[in-house]
Structures are given as structure tokens and as C-alpha cells.
Amino acid sequence: MDTTKTSGAMLTAMRQTVPLVQCITNYVAMNIAANVMLAAGASPAMVHAEEEAGEFAAISGALTINIGTLSTSWLAGMRAAAKSANQSRKPWVLDPVAHYATDFRRAAVAELMELRPTIVRGNASEIIALAGGASKGQGVDSRDPVEQAEESAILLAKRHETVVAATGAVDFVTDGERAVRITGGSPLMPEVTALGCSLTCLVGAFAATSPNDPFAATVGALATFASAGETAGRQAEGPGSFSWRFLDALKSLDGRTLDSEARVSAA
Incomplete structure (x- = not known):
């Protein structure tokens, strides 16, 4: 990773740019994902209909696709948006939520992977299964530790020439050659x-700001999330108070603080 491109510098640049990010995400995630994007300094747009998804991807800084609440019509919009992003040379991020659960989901993710996502972001179980391994995942929940997904992430990155992020207690990011771990x-x-799901959208915002270095962009987004989460967790009494404290921590985080707090180490 280019050491001149610190996570803090990318956060500052992202806020100055206020990138428009098309977030095709699930019903459960739309509200919190939009709030996370706004707190971080990006501009989210939840546009998924086939009739406009491709057109909108061409004018967005980046596209993110999350298959959490998948349907045939949503898949058509995802397909159109991904093709348009490729044609417009815009980065796009795939979140293969529980892709191993059903035949429909497996086929959908296989098709989307063929459209060459710039970045793939998933939990450990999703990454292991996507690489062809046997995971312990159940539904959307990861039952595998990230360290067991590292080899699968490297394999996926090399096979599809993409950046892969396996996220969990300690995040792992690789482009097949470089690899780092992010703690927090x-x-x-x-x-x-x-x-x-919100993190996937934030990765898109960083990728829109640094489209020529999706590896550094992914690391920057994950470091931002980890720092804000650690700050919120120190004061939260439970998941309810954590939720709003996280948004506040994300909003108040600046580039200098992020660079002093981020714990990114070579893997």
C-alpha cells in the first residue's frame, strides 16, 4: 500500500469530495447505511430498479451491491448497474450476503462475480464459501473466524483480480499480493x-475517492469503521446506545485522529 495514502488522508479527501455512491442494499440496511454514509461525509443513493440502476451507476462515483434481500427484479437492477459501472470505469463493491444459503443466491453471486467487482467485502464464512471452501455460516451469520478465511481471501483476489476484505473481530484485506490486518x-x-452492510457502502465511498487504489481505499474504510466502533464501544451500555454513539463517533472522527488511532499491520 502506498504509505503516502494514509487512511486519515483518504477520509479527509472523501469528505472534501462528498462522493455520490449508489447503494443497492437490502431493506434491513437502507436506513442505517444511509446514516453511516452521511455521518462519514458521503452522499448515498438507494437506487436499485432495473429501469434506472444502470443509468444511475454511470453518474455515481461508485456502486455497491448487497444481495441481502434478493429478488429477481433486484438482481436485474444489480446486473444493469454493474455492467454500467464497468463501462463507465467506476469502482464497484460486492457484498455476497449468505450467498451459500440457496441455489438462487449462489447463481446470482456467480453471475455478479463474472462482472468483475472491484472489491468484495464479506464476513469470514461468506469469503470461505465464495472461494469454494466449507464454511460454518448459517444464514447471514458468520460462524468462522477471519483468520480461517485469509487463505480463501487471497485465492479469491488472485482468481478474480479483485480486492477482498474478510471482516470480523480483526479485518483482513488483500489484493492477492499485498495483505493487511485491521484491529479495532x-x-x-x-x-x-x-x-x-453499511461498511460495504462506506468502502464504496472511499473507492470513489481513490479509484486507482482500491486496496488502500478498502483499508481506509475499514480503519475508519474500526476507529469509530472502538470509540463508541467505550461508552455504550448496550447495542441500542452503541448504534447512535457509533454515528456520532463516525461524524466526529477526523483524518489526524484516524491516523493516530488506526491499527493496520502487514499480514
Whole structure:
């Protein structure tokens, strides 16, 4: 990773740019994802209809696709948006939520992977299964530790020439050659619905700001999330208070503080 591109510098640049990010995400995640994006300094747009998804992807800084509440019509919008993002040379992020659960989801993610996402962000179980391994995942929940997904993440990154982020207690990011781990966050984060989905959208915002270095952009987004989560967790009494404290921590986080707090280490 280019050491001149610190996570704090990218956070500052993202806020100055206020990138428009098309977030095709699930019903559960829309509200919290939009609030996370606004607190971080980006501009979210939840546009998923096939009739406009492709057109909107062309004018957005980045696209994120989350298959959490998948349907045939939503898949058509995802397909149109991903193709348009590729044609417009815009980065796009795939979140393969519980892709191993049903035949429909497996086929949908296989098709989307063929459209060459710039970044893939998922939990450990999703990344292991996507690489062809046997995971312990159940529904949207990860039952595998991130360290067991690292080899799968590297394999996926090389096979699809993409950046892969396996997120959890300690995040792992790789482009097949470089790899880092990011420490931070809070044990309360998995108890708040759709925070992981929101992280996917934030990765899109950083990628829009640094489209030529999706690896650094992914690390920057994850470091931002980890720092804000750790701050919120120190004061939260439970998942309810953590949720609003996280938004406040994200809003108040600045580039200098992020660079002093981020714990990113080479893997």
C-alpha cells in the first residue's frame, strides 16, 4: 500500500469530495447505511430498479451491491448497474450476503462475480464459501473466524483480480499480493443490524475517492469503521446506545485522529 495514502488522508479527501455512491442494499440496511454514509461525509443513493440502476451507476462515483434481500427484479437492477459501472470505469463493491444459503443466491453471486467487482467485502464464512471452501455460516451469520478465511481471501483476489476484505473481530484485506490486518471496533458491532452492510457502502465511498487504489481505499474504510466502533464501544451500555454513539463517533472522527488511532499491520 502506498504509505503516502494514509487512511486519515483518504477520509479527509472523501469528505472534501462528498462522493455520490449508489447503494443497492437490502431493506434491513437502507436506513442505517444511509446514516453511516452521511455521518462519514458521503452522499448515498438507494437506487436499485432495473429501469434506472444502470443509468444511475454511470453518474455515481461508485456502486455497491448487497444481495441481502434478493429478488429477481433486484438482481436485474444489480446486473444493469454493474455492467454500467464497468463501462463507465467506476469502482464497484460486492457484498455476497449468505450467498451459500440457496441455489438462487449462489447463481446470482456467480453471475455478479463474472462482472468483475472491484472489491468484495464479506464476513469470514461468506469469503470461505465464495472461494469454494466449507464454511460454518448459517444464514447471514458468520460462524468462522477471519483468520480461517485469509487463505480463501487471497485465492479469491488472485482468481478474480479483485480486492477482498474478510471482516470480523480483526479485518483482513488483500489484493492477492499485498495483505493487511485491521484491529479495532467493538464486540457490540455484530449486535447492531446491518452495520456490516453499511461498511460495504462506506468502502464504496472511499473507492470513489481513490479509484486507482482500491486496496488502500478498502483499508481506509475499514480503519475508519474500526476507529469509530472502538470509540463508541467505550461508552455504550448496550447495542441500542452503541448504534447512535457509533454515528456520532463516525461524524466526529477526523483524518489526524484516524491516523493516530488506526491499527493496520502487514499480514
